[in-house]
Amino acid sequence: MSIGHTLLGLLESGPRHGYDLKRAFDEHFGQDRPLHYGQVYSTMSRLLKNGLVEVDGVEAGAGPERKRYAITDAGVTDVAQWLARPEKPEPYLQSTLYTKVVLALMTGRDAAELLDGQRTEHLRLMRGLTERKRSGDLADQLICDHALFHLEADLRWLELTAARLDKLAAAVRG
Amino acid sequence: MTPAGSLLEARALRKAYGPTPALDGADFSIHPGEVVAVMGPSGSGKSTLLHCLAGIIRPDSGTVRYGPHTLTDLSDTHRSALRRTDFGFVFQFGQLVPELTCLENVALPLRLNGTRRKAAEHRARDWLERLEVDDVAAKRPGEISGGQGQRVAVARALAPQPRVVFADEPTGALDSLNGERVMGLLSDAARATGAAVVLVTHEPRVAAYADREVVVRDGVAREMAGAA
Ligand SMILES: Nc1ncnc2c1ncn2[C@@H]1O[C@H](COP(=O)(O)OP(=O)(O)O)[C@@H](O)[C@H]1O
Numbered sequence: 136m137s138i139g140h141t142l143l144g145l146l147e148s149g150p151r152h153g154y155d156l157k158r159a160f161d162e163h164f165g166q167d168r169p170l171h172y173g174q175v176y177s178t179m180s181r182l183l184k185n186g187l188v189e190v191d192g193v194e195a196g197a198g199p200e201r202k203r204y205a206i207t208d209a210g211v212t213d214v215a216q217w218l219a220r221p222e223k224p225e226p227y228l229q230s231t232l233y234t235k236v237v238l239a240l241m242t243g244r245d246a247a248e249l250l251d252g253q254r255t256e257h258l259r260l261m262r263g264l265t266e267r268k269r270s271g272d273l274a275d276q277l278i279c280d281h282a283l284f285h286l287e288a289d290l291r292w293l294e295l296t297a298a299r300l301d302k303l304a305a306a307v308r309g
Numbered sequence: 310m311t312p313a314g315s316l317l318e319a320r321a322l323r324k325a326y327g328p329t330p331a332l333d334g335a336d337f338s339i340h341p342g343e344v345v346a347v348m349g350p351s352g353s354g355k356s357t358l359l360h361c362l363a364g365i366i367r368p369d370s371g372t373v374r375y376g377p378h379t380l381t382d383l384s385d386t387h388r389s390a391l392r393r394t395d396f397g398f399v400f401q402f403g404q405l406v407p408e409l410t411c412l413e414n415v416a417l418p419l420r421l422n423g424t425r426r427k428a429a430e431h432r433a434r435d436w437l438e439r440l441e442v443d444d445v446a447a448k449r450p451g452e453i454s455g456g457q458g459q460r461v462a463v464a465r466a467l468a469p470q471p472r473v474v475f476a477d478e479p480t481g482a483l484d485s486l487n488g489e490r491v492m493g494l495l496s497d498a499a500r501a502t503g504a505a506v507v508l509v510t511h512e513p514r515v516a517a518y519a520d521r522e523v524v525v526r527d528g529v530a531r532e533m534a535g536a537a
């Protein structure tokens with residue numbers, strides 16, 4: 136999952152301090168793996184270097200968590216491109232997809248469209264696997280079926296999420 | 310989307326049962342020889358779309374064009390005639406006539422189109438073989454398994470060489486292995502005869518047998534961008 140894009144997305148609703156970014160990340164996306172401060176600062180310095188964020192102010196006192204970051208126009212474009220680009224279907228994608236859906240809702244983008252784009256990507260791969268399965272031997276069939284069942288599970292999740300977008304939007308926006 | 314060379318094309322279909330719309334401006338098109346999956350949650354309007362496309366029900370507004378015909382303008386008689394000669398149907402359950410043998414079931418639409426008994430049963434037997442169920446030819450639908458029954462139903466739909474096959478959840482009552490056998494045989498047979506297949510399914514593994522997918526949500530059909 137892309138921590139950089141996630142932190143950028145969180146900055147879209149307004150500038151935040153380092154400690155505030157970590158807190159927001161943990162609250163929305165860090166259930167089983169909260170961020171370390173170290174990850175926040177290494178990520179933010181990379182984003183700074185790439186011009187995707189800028190320092191908007193520094194609180195009195197020492198320590199990088201006192202810096203306040205704001206997203207730049209280039210940063211907003213970067214988030215938009217990331218959200219619009221379907222993920223390559225692979226196992227354990229849910230956390231990335233979940234993050235994208237929540238960020239799309241938080242930033243007022245079309246989450247249903249994002250889910251549709253991902254479904255197309257999944258089905259494209261499933262069609263390829265189905266063709267390979269049908270022309271292959273038993274081993275091919277079993278290998279392809281395994282992948283197909285996993286992709287199908289992802290698709291079911293996409294479908295259920297699409298059906299619950301309104302509820303999720305209400306929860307995310309508080 | 311104006312698909313050049315499409316065989317069947319619907320525009321802006323609307324259909325309501327009472328106050329709530331089942332279709333709310335749905336577009337659709339399919340080319341000869343193409344298999345298109347119609348996906349979407351339960352209640353989204355997939356079956357209503359299929360019934361409108363096949364001329365089984367008339368939409369409240371919008372048009373369905375099939376080749377040179379505008380289905381939505383034809384009389385009921387004319388539409389039924391076209392359905393018999395040009396369209397084939399496979400549904401989830403119960404479409405075989407229980408009193409007839411499987412062979413007679415497959416031969417039935419051919420007989421209705423005026424084919425003589427011998428020729429019809431000969432063709433029916435060919436189709437049962439293609440669907441790998443010629444061994445149940447003499448049995449009645451009550452004596453065979455669900456998977457065999459669906460293959461007989463596919464044989465019956467394809468035997469008159471329809472130009473469009475409408476399949477509404479054809480694997481919905483089957484386990485995965487049987488469902489995939491039916492889909493493999495249906496899509497191969499359709500491609501071999503150049504028939505177009507409108508395949509309604511909510512199962513992604515079944516949809517993966519199609520060339521592309523259309524998603525219906527709240528009565529609106531969307532062609533998925535970027536689908537090959
Ligand atoms: N004959 C009917 N009478 C009343 N309501 C109907 C009828 N057929 C369908 N509907 C309603 O229209 C909507 C779409 O149904 P349908 O096309 O069967 O959806 P799907 O096939 O996607 O499950 C649903 O809300 C359903 O309850």
Ligand SMILES: [Mg+2]
Nearest residue numbers: 355356357477
């Ligand atoms: Mg239905």
